[in-house]
Amino acid sequence: MKRIIIVILVMILAAGLAATEIEGQWNALLDVFGAELRLVVHITDGPDGISGTLDSPDQDAYGIEIDEIEYDSGKLVFSVTDIGLRYDGMFDGEMIRGIFNQGGFEAALVFSREELPEPEYDRPQEPQEPFPYRSQDVFFENPQAGIKLAGTLTLPQEEGIYPAVVLVSGSGPQDRNEELLHHKPFLVLSDHLTRAGIAVLRYDDRGVAESDGVFSGSTTFDFASDAQSAVAWLRQQKEIGRVGIIGHSEGGIIAPIVASEEKELDFIVLLAGTGVRGDEVLMKQTELISISMGTEKDKLAQSQKLNRMVYDLVLDVEDKDELTKALDKL
Incomplete structure (x- = not known):
């Protein structure tokens, strides 16, 4: 019995230490089609496990709650459901290397402890005070x-x-x-x-x-x-x-x-409003983004087929409960 208790305590202690090693602030630069976007993740280890928030300083967005986050055996996974964001990474002792995904956009993303300097922007078109x-x-x-x-x-x-x-x-x-x-x-x-x-x-x-x-x-x-x-x-x-x-x-x-x-x-x-119906806009956006990311033709075709089925259901089924059931069957 004592041996079992000791093993359990060691496992609990190990899990706590594992969470502690990624606690704190992590910084990364996300390449978005040639433009660099700073992302900052704050991870906290508390009584109920780890939690976190996300900052996007270049978009003036701070304290975005990470609603799902897991860390186990060096693997970190977190997501912000409201904005369709997900990150899957591995901690190598110094950095967290992984894949960022949001709304079909996917890119490699590396978080480190190193502070990122605020970039200098040249925006000559921005009006300056005093205004007339x-x-x-x-x-x-x-x-x-x-x-x-x-x-x-x-x-x-x-x-x-x-x-x-x-x-x-x-x-x-x-x-x-x-x-x-x-x-x-x-x-x-x-x-x-x-x-x-x-x-x-x-x-x-x-x-x-x-x-x-x-x-x-x-x-x-x-x-x-x-x-x-x-x-x-x-x-x-x-x-x-x-x-x-x-x-x-x-x-x-x-x-x-x-x-x-x-x-x-x-x-x-x-x-830059829409000239066609919304589902057509979304289908074309998905196609062009996927092509720009180098998505294979077969995978793109499968994705577009599923998207078309989803949009057709949304257009045809008016009852919300029936629509939910139909979508669950896809």
């Missing part, structure tokens, strides 16, 4: 969702009545500047339009930066509700005349949704 127009941070309510959204309103310098636009971002959690890798396309666009005499409201997506709410699990129609609230708030401002929406990517889907509800909306502009 007024800029103010604002908040507005979405009463339907019960949340408050944060944004920035820019107005020409002189008081008057000006046409105005709401900028609606694309897919993924976006701040008011739609910042990615220190590019700020919505800041650049709002600067150009305001200099041309157009008022602009841009805002943080729900659950992002200063906006309330939860991004994860929100639908395109939820984001359309936010955009509709932005339009309603903008109309109430004393210097605003005609109001429209400029929607980028998924925002190019949201803008027509809002226009179908808001008959008084004066105009919409679609930037």
